[in-house]
Amino acid sequence: MNPLSWLKWLEQQVLFAPERSLRGTPEHVGLEFDDVFPTTADGVRLHGWHIPGPSPDVVWLIFHGNGGDVSVRLNQYQEIHRRYGASIVAIDYRGYGRSEGAPSEHGFYADALAAHMLATELHPGKKIILFGRSMGGPVAAQLASITQPTALILEATISSVPDVMRERAAWTRFVPVHFIMQSRFNLKKHVTNLPVPTLVIHGDSDRTVSPTNVECIFGTASDPKQLEIVPGGDHEGLDLVDPERYHLVLTEFLRKYDAL
Numbered sequence: 001m002n003p004l005s006w007l008k009w010l011e012q013q014v015l016f017a018p019e020r021s022l023r024g025t026p027e028h029v030g031l032e033f034d035d036v037f038p039t040t041a042d043g044v045r046l047h048g049w050h051i052p053g054p055s056p057d058v059v060w061l062i063f064h065g066n067g068g069d070v071s072v073r074l075n076q077y078q079e080i081h082r083r084y085g086a087s088i089v090a091i092d093y094r095g096y097g098r099s100e101g102a103p104s105e106h107g108f109y110a111d112a113l114a115a116h117m118l119a120t121e122l123h124p125g126k127k128i129i130l131f132g133r134s135m136g137g138p139v140a141a142q143l144a145s146i147t148q149p150t151a152l153i154l155e156a157t158i159s160s161v162p163d164v165m166r167e168r169a170a171w172t173r174f175v176p177v178h179f180i181m182q183s184r185f186n187l188k189k190h191v192t193n194l195p196v197p198t199l200v201i202h203g204d205s206d207r208t209v210s211p212t213n214v215e216c217i218f219g220t221a222s223d224p225k226q227l228e229i230v231p232g233g234d235h236e237g238l239d240l241v242d243p244e245r246y247h248l249v250l251t252e253f254l255r256k257y258d259a260l
Contacts, residue, residue: 024074
C-alpha cells in the first residue's frame with residue numbers, strides 16, 4: 001500500500017464508524033414512517049426515513065454523528081414528533097446503514113443536500129430546522145450556509161477535525177495535520193457570517209468533544225445565536241439528562257425565531 005493510500009485508509013478508520021445493521025425502525029417507538037431513497041448529485045443512492053407529523057408548517061432535517069446509523073436515536077425522533085408535532089426527515093450518509101457508497105467529508109455534504117431536496121419536495125413551502133449532532137454538526141452547518149433554513153441546532157458538535165485531533169492527540173500540534181487528514185469538517189468556517197438563528201447545545205462533562213470546542217464555535221458564529229450548557233451532560237443523550245429543561249430551551253429558541 002503506497003503512503004497516500006495508507007493515509008486515506010487511516011482517515012477512514014479514525015473518522016468514520018458506520019453501522020450497517022439498523023437497530024430498529026420508527027415503528028418500534030410508535031411512529032409511522034416511510035423508507036426514502038434520495039439520490040445525490042454524484043449518483044449515490046441513500047436510505048433514510050420520512051416521519052410525517054401534524055404540524056402544517058415545520059419539518060426537521062436530522063443528521064447523526066460519525067458513528068452508528070440513522071436508527072441510533074429513535075427516542076429522540078419520538079420526542080421531537082411528540083413535543084413539536086414536526087415532520088422529520090433523517091438520512092444515513094453514504095456507507096452507513098442501507099446507503100450505498102463510502103464515507104467522506106464532501107460526500108456527507110452531498111448527502112445532506114440530497115436530503116434537503118427531498119424534504120422540500122415532500123413538504124413544499126414548510127420551514128426547515130436543521131439539526132446536527134457530533135460530526136453531523138458541520139454537515140448541518142455547511143447545508144445551512146447554502147440553503148438558509150429557518151433555524152440551526154448544533155448538539156455536542158465539533159469545531160473542526162484538526163481542533164479535536166490537537167486536543168485528543170497532543171503530538172499533532174507539532175505536525176502538519178493536513179498531511180494526515182484530508183477531512184476538515186470545519187464548522188467554524190460554515191457558521192461565520194451565517195445569518196441563521198443558531199442554537200448550540202453541549203454538555204459540560206463531554207469527554208469526547210470538550211467544552212473548549214463549543215466555546216470556539218459560539219465565539220465564531222454570527223448572531224443571532226444562543227448557547228446552552230447542560231450540567232452533567234456527556235457526549236450522548238443530552239436530551240435525557242433533564243428532558244424538560246432541554247425541551248424548554250428548544251421551545252423558547254424556536255418560538256423566538258418563529259420556527260414552531
